[in-house]
Amino acid sequence: MVNKIKVKNLSCYYNKQCVLNSLNINILQHEILSIIGPANSGKTTFLRTLNRMNDLNVNYSRKGEIYLDNNNIFFMNMESLRKRIGMLFEMPIPLPMSIYDNIVYAPKLLNIVSNKSDQDAMVEKVLKNVSLWNEVKDRLNSSAMKISGGQQQRLCIARILAINPEVILFDEPCSGLDPISTAKVEESMIRLKQKYTIVLVTNNVKQASRVSDKTAFFLMGKLIEINETGKLFISPQKKQTGDYITGRFG
């Protein structure tokens, strides 16, 4: 398998305080890597660093390198990086416009689609990709604020797909969702990995074991362990990992 992202000796700081310490991680193309760990382990900081979301924060600094297909992301043009690495936040909120317009908004700005029939085709395709098409196809022009929280979450994933990224970052995407909505988001992720590379931060260790190929355990800014998901859950190499996945702390 092809290496998609290579993280080399990455350390991150807020106000000079180290919150991620000398991280080395390789992420393969078309795999789902889950990142688990207690609050304040640096999981979100890691995701935000992967698409340079923290660059404008004057209190933030970093050392080390991240490569996307062997190109250093810190030398890349920001717009092309964000097109290639999309991010879904914890509480995704649709834009206050129709379901249809939510999806075509960014692609129009970026000139990815021009005519109406291309837009229609794209809307249908990305909604099918997140299993939302059948639920909303008869009300594409009604407000996105009126659909359920789980549907909004999948709509926000569809919006990212519309930009056609290579990597998608998910930060605790199911933390506010009920089990049925969670299962639908998980199904979408498993389907999406055929085309995309996915990094999933989750506070739900069962979710990591259900959907991911590899799992990394972060604790207080350190990568304690990373392995194939089955192996990490069946025979963790570090005591802290075992304690965390069996719920003994966290």
Ligand SMILES: Nc1ncnc2c1ncn2[C@@H]1O[C@H](COP(=O)(O)OP(=O)(O)O)[C@@H](O)[C@H]1O
């Ligand atoms: N914008 C910020 N400014 C200052 N400190 C921050 C900021 N964001 C996160 N931190 C701190 O960095 C550490 C890691 O946070 P975070 O990456 O959000 O961890 P996690 O997502 O694992 O909960 C925590 O101690 C948190 O308080």
Ligand SMILES: [Mg+2]
């Ligand atoms: Mg977080």
